[in-house]
Amino acid sequence: MENENKNFEGFLGEVSGGESSKGQGMHMDPSIASLFQAFLLLMQQQQSNDRKEALATKVLQAVVNKIDQFDGKNISRYLRCYVREMELNRVSEKKMVALFGLATIPEIRNHITSITDRCGNSWEDFSHALKDEYFLEDADRVTKKLFLGWIERPNKNLQATELLREFERQYSQLSKVEKLTLEPNKVDLFLQAADGELQEKLEPLLEDKEKDEGLTTKWKNVEDAVGDIEEPIVALVDHGSEINLMSKDLYKKQKWPIDMEHGWAIRVANNTRGELYGACPDVKIRIGDVAMEQHFFVQDTTSYPLILGQPYIMTTCIETKILDDGSAYARVRSEDGRKAVQFLIVPPNHERNRDRLREKPLPKIVEGFKDFGEQEDESDMDNEGDDDELDKDVEDIF
Known part of the structure; x- marks a missing residue:
């Protein structure tokens, strides 16, 4: 270990250049600098992968703690719980397929592995294969x-x-x-x-x-x-929101499947904590020909029925453009990039485009200041005519 340290120090020593005694800075060969950047990038990627791996393992343990290991029975019910936990924690489909074998009892694990090898990394193919394989002992199966x-x-x-x-x-x-x-x-x-x-x-x-x-x-x-x-729903695109939100009224109207034990909370702009009623996974949102599924959190009161946050914005690559007349347009794209929809979001005559603070000026001041006794003294007499000047000043301001 000592020799390795010496070699590493010597390697770094070759990087320095110039005469430090003369106050010159340290210089690094471009190829060496590129190597260190690549090494740093690799370490960051490895740390990110380690965090994702730890999270996926934690979620898997939560599934097993909640409904035990899969024993070949009631596959539909088991998959519902498994998918809900994995998607709420944003575990990838590839990882969902790979981890499912660990959630099964040892007696059927080899058989599950053979299904995994056959289906690859597609969760849809894998889940359908599981249902076909274990449908006879599925109490929730629809015949x-x-x-x-x-x-x-x-x-x-x-x-x-x-x-x-x-x-x-x-x-x-x-x-x-x-x-x-x-x-x-x-x-x-x-x-x-x-x-x-x-x-x-x-x-x-x-x-x-x-x-x-x-x-x-x-x-x-x-x-x-x-x-x-279907009647269209008015939505707000909020670049400052890290999650998608929907109102409780809209949820009750549409009755999407909901998870009430999601464990999430919301912290708003004034740093206060707010509770979330539940989480609705895989809600299909359609704008024109662009449709995709997104997770939504349900809140008791929202300013709009739907608030589309960063998850939706990133997935659809939303672009906005403001024209000279004050109108604004937005464009969304499908996940595969084959479809795009452009639509008007602010018309030219929208109230936000007005050039004054108030639609009408404040009412004109018609009476000057009087003291409590409402008596005119010499100073009042001296200031006669000031009211007219004050009225004129107010008009000029507004």
Whole structure:
């Protein structure tokens, strides 16, 4: 160890140059400086990876403490808890797949590893493979018979987005064979699940434009149609917010799945702490053709129904542009960069573009100052005419 230190000191000694006795600074060879920068970058990256690894391990332990290790039963319920904990702590999909084997009992761990090797790093493929493998002992599994029974049930009293969400939730729990048999009729089944009034709104939007008659078979068209008939929600883009927020009223209206034991709190601009009602993972936000899923925290009172913070801003790469007439435009992009939507956010005649502090000047002062006795003395007489000058000054100011 002593020799290594000496060598390292000698190596550093070769870096210095110039005559220090003459007060000259220390110089470093550019190639050596580049090497040190690369080394520093590597150390920072390693520290970041270590923190992420420690966090993922901590989250995994929290899952096991809450619902124990997976033993091959009730896979749907287990995955819901597993995904909720991982996503709230922003663990990557790759890490979610890699860690799942450690959350299982030793007897089935090798089998889980073989599924992992087959599916790669895709959590969607991996979770579907798990459900197909362990569906027989899944108490929460939706069978084809139960699914079709739910479709035929009248008076569901669900709005379009609620119906779509419930339809997709149940459909995703069907076995692979059941999905294959229902896939050709998926759009028609969704329409059957809708109540009469909702059916009337959706049918014209789902007509196959490439054919003279009949419905489209593209499921994406269903998602677009539901988005078109839903009432738009006014949102605030807040560059100073580190999280996405929604109001409690909006949550109650839409009824997204919510985690009430998220353990998060919010600290606002005046440094006061505020409580959060819950956390809604994977809420789909659509602006024009750009749609993506984001996590939202629910707060009792918010200035807007939705507040889009840094997670949404970074994902969509929001750009804003202000024109000479005072109008402002924003542009958002899809995650793959293939779609972009530009829209007006501030019109030219918006009140924020006015050039004065008040819309109208303050009312004119019509009466000068009088003393408590309301008696004029010599000084009052001397200042006659000052009221008129004061009135003129006030007008000039405003």
